[in-house]
Amino acid sequence: MKEIKDLIEKYYEGGTSLEEEKKLSDFFRKGDIPEELQLYKTQFNFYESEKRYEPLSSDFDDKILDKITQKKIIIKEPQKPRFILKIVSIAASLIILISAYFIFYPENIKDDYSLTTQEQYELEQTLIALNKVSHYIEKADHELKKISIFKSSLQELDKLTYYEKYKKYFINILGDES
């Protein structure tokens, strides 16, 4: 009995080996335990019963194996998720287009934007700059029109070659009398 009491002390210091703990557990599983050690009997018996607690049966194995084999099939046929992905992306772009319509449709744009003086100033400056740009573009456009005049003049000049051609022709017919 002294050995058991020593082992109990060692057990509470965290110093017992697995074999010593088995010895304690075996001791407490047997019948006649002195009153003062009843407390320990309860504890060791509790651990023994917890060891035998096995609620998961072979149904659980089947569930896991099912999931594992299902995963394999998915790897073999990747079309399914891609198909879903396509539908989702089409739906997403539709949503974006529809919301863009509602956001940017002129009727929906409220014109109650009030500007600060800084913004107004910037707006005016921008307009002035844009006017200048358009002025230059107009000017340049005017210059560019001259090119078309040049082109039409070239066409006129081309007629001179006809003149030369017909001149020879008439000379041939009428003889060299002139």
Place this chain on the structure above:
Amino acid sequence: MNIDEFRKEVLQVKNKLFRIAKRLLNDYEEAEDAVQDIFLKLWENRSNLNKYQNIEAFAVTVTKNYCIDLLRKKKMKLVEMNEEYIEPVMENPEKIFESQESFNIIRYLIDNLPENQRLVIQLRDIEGFSTSEIADIMNISVGNVRVLLSRARNSIRNILTKKYRFYHERN
């Protein structure tokens, strides 16, 4: 590792993993879901499993990490052993040494220990892992395993002794 080997070598530890998960999560359904997820993870990593000499201890480590992550995510507030600790109420104090009543009390005591003490009791006193295996699983030193074990075992004994004396003084 093929399916048959997986079934024989890995799935056979399911109840051990379940008991540990349930001890940490304190919930049957959650523990079962957790163990399912853990096995699927192990299956995905089956090519690496042969590297581990002790697949069981590895599976337990995965389980521990998984459950502790889950607890952190849920920010579950654990009742710790302190002044505010609520002691279990015994419906039939005279039956203190009749197994069901006293087992319920011990279960309650363990489930209300701090996480690492709960785990160390589960791994040693219930699952019977060696001190060095527990050190590996919990990622602490062998010395710390002993300290933690001693603390957890004493916490349980102290409260049980109080109950025991209370009953005897009344009679």
